[in-house]
Amino acid sequence: MKEILTKNLNPSQIEAVHCTEGPLIIFAGAGTGKTKVITYRIAHLLSLGIAPWSILAVTFTNKAASEMKKRVTNLISQTHRNLWISTFHSFCAYFLRIEASKISLDPNFLIYDFMDQKNTIKDCIKELNIDEKKFKVSTIVNKISRAKDDLKFPSDVVSEAEQLDNPFEFTISKIYELYQKKLKKTGALDFGDLIMQTVATLQQLPAMLERYQEKFKYIMIDEYQDTNRAQYILIKLLARKHHNVCVVGDDDQSVYSWRGADINNILNFKKDYPNAKSVKLEQNYRSTPKILSTAYQVVKHNNTRIDKQLWTENLDNGSVIVIKAVNENDEATKIANLISLNAYKHKLSNFAVFYRTNSQSRTFEDTFRRAGIPYALIGALRFYERTEIKDIIAYLKLINNPNDNVSFKRIINIPRRGIGKTSIESLEKFALLKNISLWEAIHLTSQADLTKGAQKALNSFMQFIETFLELKKKDISAKIISEKIVTHSGYLKELEAENTPESKTKIENIQELISAINDFQNRSQNKSLAGYLTQIALTSDTDSLDESKDKVTLMTLHLAKGLEFEYVFICGLEEGLFPIWESVSNNEELEEERRLMYVGMTRAKKNLYLCWSTERTIYGKTRWNIPSRFITEAGFKYDFTGSKQNPNFKNTNKKHFRAEVICEDTYNNDFEIKTGPFLSTIKTANPYKVGATVLHPTFGRGKIIEQSGTRENLKLIVLFENGQQKKLIAKIANLRFI
DNA sequence: TAGCCCGGCGTTTTT
């Protein structure tokens, strides 16, 4: 064991692993083996005879937590069920369920996600008769979430606003107050509550705190730069007795301040724990020297940082290249061109395109689709945020807890039951008057101000839900329940009747959901409906990165954190887009943009492409751009004197672009940069020649042996290497040229 | 009640 623990580690990693007693801060730069150090450290603690149940490791994402568990298990070749590796939120959710009885909390509390929060806020605004134009729902959700991140209860926020004599903030504080009341009434906690209530509980009950402090002798926090105040206090509380707290992070990768993360938590760690040891992991195992030095050039421009410089033994001559485009289509085309030119020798999953805003993805999608480059768009619309999924989940939630007004309102008229806005409004008024939930209210429809038709419709809805409440009592599985919902509610029928490509995807998604529910039941110990609902509330990445599919990855820079790719394109590097204009007047925000750039750059293993476009259309408005300061800071000079104010962009239609490289270094021999024939395949009507070799995602390699039709009706007959002969419609066949 | 039209608005989103 000892040997394994040191053999694979470099000196600073060994130092970090072996320093078990007392506070420790590990500055772990990008690609320096951070997860490895944490997992080895846990294994080391166990090898010293430390009890597994006295170790707590906290991460931010489920992905990180499960990865860590997996790697610890591999390392010590056994599983420790008592080893506590989890996210902040699931740790707190678990804690609160266990201790619920001591703080008069229903242990079956719901967990509200962003949508639930928004809907509840909408109700609050209506109830308080507040001008919806002045108070935007999402702003308020954000404000409330930030307050919770800062451990501020409604009363705190109210008195703060009173002191400041700020009517706007005061209104928000009143909304917060009502919002919190509503959550309490339905028995729901939002993400912020999970942390805040945990902290509050521990602060109020010293004996309990003492017990947990005694239990968790060794605490480790991953991505410490992303902790908010509540999480910071939580850790401080838990670690106060033994002081064996090890935080791992990288201030240069702090990019979530807008969500409450406080970079000062990591910067001031040594102030909090004056006897803290600090270890810097600076040897990078990911990127080429050129990428590392260029990324350093950029991040060095930040003032608020602790200096670290990554180095590598890697002698690869991979490169950083600036690509100048003429507009966003040109940008996408040039990138598609480079990818397709090199796709024959590199897997597509080795390429990634990063952008600052989600709206930039569209051009890439269009271009890649036309170019026949398979791509995976990450993060835009997450599985559990799709309407059809949210609808079915709302049914499950309502069955789990009929008093959940948010879910009730979501599905009361989905599919259409003839219960319109006015009916719902008068039902709501009635419920408010009687101080009961909507579910309770529909049992008394005759007393409310409702038409006969509405009463009848509500009654049949009530009976429909009642049948499921019965099923729940009989412990019928969540899978069966959800199947019955989908069919008996008429939801599926409505989608089938629609019979559009969209409705078909929706049906597929619902089937996927049901199989996910089934999976859950086979996997989990807590097979109840409530158990499933908690699980999904704390999970999001069902359909994120599927590495088995060979596709180019498209995602925002924020989502790129923690990942790596051989070839990375960072796009839209223009002043006003990246850094985004909102940030340029504020140095703190600008530094965060710069860190985001640093994160993006350090994802690249071999080649890094920095792309910018002189012209870009955003929201229908076309703007002229100058290259991002980050390009300049990276050491690339752009000669403005040569560029005309109003150049003639007619050349956009040229068949062959040459990716304009304003500054090029020796680039990787393995990667061709000059423009090949691919581009003409995008621009001309028919790139598919008889005799051409193509690659199909499922059938594999084949030769085009016949073609008919034109443009979107172009049909091909392809003879595949497995002997199959297929008729394909070129537009949708997703063929790649090889 | 439901469907249509118009106006406003538009960074990033681990849980």
Added chain:
DNA sequence: CGCCGGGCTA
């Protein structure tokens, strides 16, 4: 440019 939400009309 597109999406969403509110208000108006059939």
